[in-house]
Amino acid sequence: MRIAVQLFAKARDLAGASRVELNLPDAARVADVRVALRQRFPQMEPLISSLLVSVGTEYANDQTPLRVGADVACFPPVSGG
Amino acid sequence: MILLTHDIIDYNALTESVRSNAAGAVVLFLGTVRELTGDRRTVALDYDAYSQMAEAKLAELEAEARAKWPVIQVGIVHRLGHLELGDISVALAVSTPHRQQAFEAGQYLIDRLKVVVPIWKKENWSDGTTEWVHPGVTT
Known part of the structure; x- marks a missing residue:
């Protein structure tokens, strides 16, 4: 399945893109996004384990299932305020 | 009122927007x-x-x-874009009947904002380098 993922802050800078399309296994879960990002963007390695992942506007965990067309975003820990 | 904006935050207007005859307390927090x-x-x-x-x-x-x-009433405004030294990045106003509730609610809101709301700051240091702030991440 193909999933479009939005990237923010340092994750976006390291990937050089604010949106990437990833090829994931069928019935993929959030953990598969982490694997695909690591493979495609080796320079993102130091961030991968701490990336937060959202599906819709909710935080997801590695077991969260993905559906085609879902709004998925990956970003490092937040620092607003 | 909840707002993300690239404009200067009018914290007087924000404070007025939460005032009420039912409130005995209004707390305003500014992050600068x-x-x-x-x-x-x-x-x-x-x-x-x-x-x-x-x-x-x-x-x-x-x-x-x-x-x-x-x-x-609650009002939270967070600014986005390029901010200079001393600029206000976030303003949060809350009104309650009594002061302890207003202080506690205000502290809760800003503390949680800094953990769960997907906003990021990038430092522009005086030596000309820049650096995203990502708490807990060492790269």
Whole structure:
């Protein structure tokens, strides 16, 4: 399945893109996004384990299932305020 | 009121927007761009957000605060884009019947904002380098 993922802050800078399309296994879960990002963007390695992942506007965990067309975003820990 | 904006924050208007005859207390919190972090000097900050999610999370925080305290009105405005030293990055105003509730609700809201709302700041250090702030990440 193909999933479009939005990237923010340092994750976006390291990937050089604010949106990437990833090829994931069928019935993929959030953990598969982490694997695909690591493979495609080796320079993102130091961030991968701490990336937060959202599906819709909710935080997801590695077991969260993905559906085609879902709004998925990956970003490092937040620092607003 | 919940707002993300690239404009200067009118914290007087924000404060007025939460005032009420039912309130005995109004607390206003301002977050401002600080010069020193340890021995490093900041000249500016750039803020970015995942706006759709940030607005949803701020609305959730307001609902959480309303469930915990007798909040009359809440206003949260976060600025995005390029901010200079001393600029206001976030303003949060809350009104309640009594002062302790207003202080507690205000502290809860800003503390939670800094953990769950997808907004990021990038340091522009005085030596010309820039650096995203990602708590807990060492790269």
